[in-house]
Amino acid sequence: MSEWKAKRFWTNASIVAREGGFGVELDGRTVRTPGKRPLTLPTQAMAAAVAAEWQAQEKAIDPTTMPVTRTANAAIDKVAVQHDEVADMLAAYGDADLLCYRAEAPAELVARQAELWDPLLDWARDALGAELAIRTGVIHAPQDAATLARLQQKVRQMSDFELAAFYDLVSLSGSLIIGFAAAEGAREAEDLWDISRLDEAWQAEQWGQDDDAEAVAALKKQSFLHAKRMFSLASAQ
Known part of the structure; x- marks a missing residue:
């Protein structure tokens, strides 16, 4: 049937x-x-x-x-009734931001991470007043509490519709800073998506592409670009 x-x-x-x-x-x-x-x-x-x-x-x-309709529905039915909880969940990404955790080796990957990720951390320091410390390896080390509080406040100030879009910008990229950079137009959304996929791109260069993984990544990219469009629509004059 x-x-x-x-x-x-x-x-x-x-x-x-x-x-x-x-x-x-x-x-x-x-x-x-x-x-x-x-x-x-x-x-x-x-x-x-x-x-x-x-x-x-x-x-x-x-x-x-109907992606705009679906995100608008989520903003009204889900985000609006738990705005601060959603904002705090997203702000928490700043304490373990993708851009802060760097490889110890090989030297080529270390250099590529520095080349692509350092400018975004510099932008966060200047534009958001948030200086996040870089870590080596995968062991979590907390960021400065005052810095995280400033970022949390910025997320909480978003409207329900902005926050619904911001959810995908952050969760898909794994980075609060990339989410802010996309929302505020600091870089083109496609460039930011590629920057968030640096480690995956490196692995593909070393071992070859996985077709299934690439298909999933393509869908996530589409959702990320839609989220950027939705954030822009939410604040359009």
Whole structure:
């Protein structure tokens, strides 16, 4: 038996201004989240992106082709009800940030990590007021508590929609600093994704590519780039 899918029932998806932001209506019917809350979006740009996703649906609704709608749903149904908990979970990445843990050898990998990762730590020091210490090896050593508190406060200040996007920027890259750099446009998102994959790229150079691993990485990259787009939509004027 084939899986049942909801059918398209509307002709036009349109944007409406409402208290707190913008909504999307399907022939006058308010689009709601899976939690039955009105899908109220913070910017007209995001509402336009959501409306375009609904308008692009054909006979059956395919949620996999609606990434902005899905992230907006998560912002409203999940992040909004536990904002500080999500923010604190992401801020905790700063205490064991990918960029801080360096290889002891070989010399070529050590040099590549320094070349690509040091500039981002320098940026974090200058732009975020957060100077994170570099560690060698894999044994965890805590970062400065005051520095982590500053980063935590910056994450907590994000809106629910920004935080929903930031979740993927951080969790997919394994780095709070890369997440901030992507969110604030310090580097192109594609470059930042490649920087986060430095160790995997090195392993592939030494031992050859794993097709299955590359396929998974491609999906993660797509999600990372979507998260950057979503963060930009959340703060668009």
